[in-house]
Amino acid sequence: MSASSQTIRTRAPVRQRAKPTPAAAVEPLTRAVFERFPFGLLITDASSAVLAANPSAERQLMVMQRTDLTQDTCCHLLGCRRLDGPLGGECLTVLALGAAQPLPEVRMDLPVAAGDASALWVTAAPLADGAVLLQLRPADARDRRRRTEPHWLNGPALQVRTLGRTTVSSAEGPIDGAWLGQLPGQLLKYLVCQRGRVAHADEILLHFWPEGGRGAVVNLRHAVFSLRKRLEPARRRHSTSSFVIARDGGYELDRRVIAIDADDFEKAAGEGLRAHAQREHGTARESLERAAALYGGSFLTDEPYADWAFAERDRLHEIACNVLRALDAACRAAGDRQASVEALTRLAELEPFDGTAQRTLLGLLVDLDRRSEAVRRYRHLRAQWIEAFGEPPDFDVRSLSGANWRP
Numbered sequence: 001m002s003a004s005s006q007t008i009r010t011r012a013p014v015r016q017r018a019k020p021t022p023a024a025a026v027e028p029l030t031r032a033v034f035e036r037f038p039f040g041l042l043i044t045d046a047s048s049a050v051l052a053a054n055p056s057a058e059r060q061l062m063v064m065q066r067t068d069l070t071q072d073t074c075c076h077l078l079g080c081r082r083l084d085g086p087l088g089g090e091c092l093t094v095l096a097l098g099a100a101q102p103l104p105e106v107r108m109d110l111p112v113a114a115g116d117a118s119a120l121w122v123t124a125a126p127l128a129d130g131a132v133l134l135q136l137r138p139a140d141a142r143d144r145r146r147r148t149e150p151h152w153l154n155g156p157a158l159q160v161r162t163l164g165r166t167t168v169s170s171a172e173g174p175i176d177g178a179w180l181g182q183l184p185g186q187l188l189k190y191l192v193c194q195r196g197r198v199a200h201a202d203e204i205l206l207h208f209w210p211e212g213g214r215g216a217v218v219n220l221r222h223a224v225f226s227l228r229k230r231l232e233p234a235r236r237r238h239s240t241s242s243f244v245i246a247r248d249g250g251y252e253l254d255r256r257v258i259a260i261d262a263d264d265f266e267k268a269a270g271e272g273l274r275a276h277a278q279r280e281h282g283t284a285r286e287s288l289e290r291a292a293a294l295y296g297g298s299f300l301t302d303e304p305y306a307d308w309a310f311a312e313r314d315r316l317h318e319i320a321c322n323v324l325r326a327l328d329a330a331c332r333a334a335g336d337r338q339a340s341v342e343a344l345t346r347l348a349e350l351e352p353f354d355g356t357a358q359r360t361l362l363g364l365l366v367d368l369d370r371r372s373e374a375v376r377r378y379r380h381l382r383a384q385w386i387e388a389f390g391e392p393p394d395f396d397v398r399s400l401s402g403a404n405w406r407p
Contacts, residue, residue, distance in 0.1 A: 040120070040136030043127070048073045048080075048093040051131065060120065060136055061110075074134060078108045078122060085109075096124035096132040104256065107139055158231060158243055158258045162192055163265060163316070164297030168231070175230060181302065183208070183219075184227040189300055191244070191253045192260060193312045200250035207308050224251060262316060265294040269323045276326040285330040288323050292346065295320045321350055325357075337368060348377075352384050355393060363400035374400075 034041055040057030042050055053061070053069040061069060061077050075081045080091045086106050087095070096103055102125035109119045119139040124132050161167040166189060168175040179185050190207065191199055201220060208223075209216035228241045235241065245254050255263070272287030299313040300306070324347040331340040344361040351357055358381055365374035374397050382392045 039138075040134075042069070042074060042077075042134040042136070044074050044093045044132045044134065046093070046097060046130040048075050048091050050074060050077070057136055060138065077110075078120070078134075079110065080108075092122065092124045092134060093132045096126050096134075097130065099126060099256075101125070101256070104254070105137075160188070160192060160258060160260045161296075162189070162260060162262050162300055163295055165302050166300060170231075179226075179230055183223045184230055186303070186306070187223050187227050188231075188253075189303055189306070190308055191251060192262070193300075193309055195253055195255060195260060195263070198248050198250040198252045200248075202249075204250070261294055261296075262299060262312075265291055265316070266319065268294060269319050273322060273326055276330065281330045281333040284326065285334070288327040288330060291323045292320075292327055292343070295323070317350065321347060321354075324350070328360075337364060340364060341368070352381065353388065355395075358393065359395055359400060362397060366397065366400055371397075 034052075034054050037054055038056060040060045041052075041054045042057050043052040045051055050070050050072050058069060069077065074093055075091050078092065079085050080087055080093075081089050083089045086108065092103070092106075102123055105121050105123045107119060108122050121137040121139050122134060124134045127133050157170060159169045166180055166185070168180070168188070180188075186208070187204070190204065201217075205212065205216050205220060209219055224244060224246075228235065228244050231243050232241060242257055243254055245252050253260075268287050268291035272284050272291055275281075275284035275287060295316075299316045300309045303309050324343050328340050328343040328347065331337075331343060341361065341364055344357060344364065347354070347357045348361050362374045362378055362381075365371070365377070378397045385391065385393050
């Protein structure tokens, strides 16, 4: 066959199948998870109306032969707003929309005869665009925990002060005492250091019972039991703790119901330092002054030798120093020399070997005609430096008038 008579066959190009976008791939998977999830799931809108319900929820909440739960509200289906219910007349959807994270699980006794269950454990989490996801888990009607005590509805039920000497108080008053220096109190302080994550049992054992063994595990369980009893003396036996949660092989504090002053300090400091970086001096000063007031001393001063507290103590100390430096700058911008002295005095006490802070403070005192105070401070500072470094500072009071202080 000649080349001219040959039929040239070309292979059609293979059409590549377009890869689905991540969103396109996830959407059917998300729908499948929603439909096949073993527990009930409801999605509600800001008015508490049910937007979607999975088959498990339909089985659990089939009320009066109704086949479409999207014609109902969570308040009617679950009895959220019943005054005699565990939420005291509040709506789960409304509570979830006002929260930044999922609500604690709460037991709901259904208000009417339902399908598979007469009681459910329910939690709610805010979604995007004003929607809320509710998870419904069957509850045993014979469960002795008849209803959750929702401490989280009334805000933090426990206050823990850690900046300075540790104190603990509740709505009923102080919960202080010798126990704070014993194992239950030390465990509480350790969990405060690890706040925001689960402290696994193995690491707790390593810090408190390094010798290990079966006895160490028993000791940890007893310490947890004793701590819970101190914090919740009226808690029913075998009921869930409101404050010390067992999770994933460890323990953590429920920060939704525990107010820790270190958290409040860090929040105010963050707001102030961000405003300072943006040169919003008025806004910055307000937040920085609040943070400085909250920093009442070094973190857990009553545990000076606990190695597990060192890192957090140093971290918060550094934040406090940054707060005072920024506060001094904000006071300078306002021309407020007296407030600047106060900020620099605290900074000098926290950082005795910060030459810039010491020099600026002493120069400002001289300018304000507080020379005697400046001399006393310099003598004390000089002694500290000679003891630490074998030599005095490279400045003296006579050279410091107006040193580095500019409004």
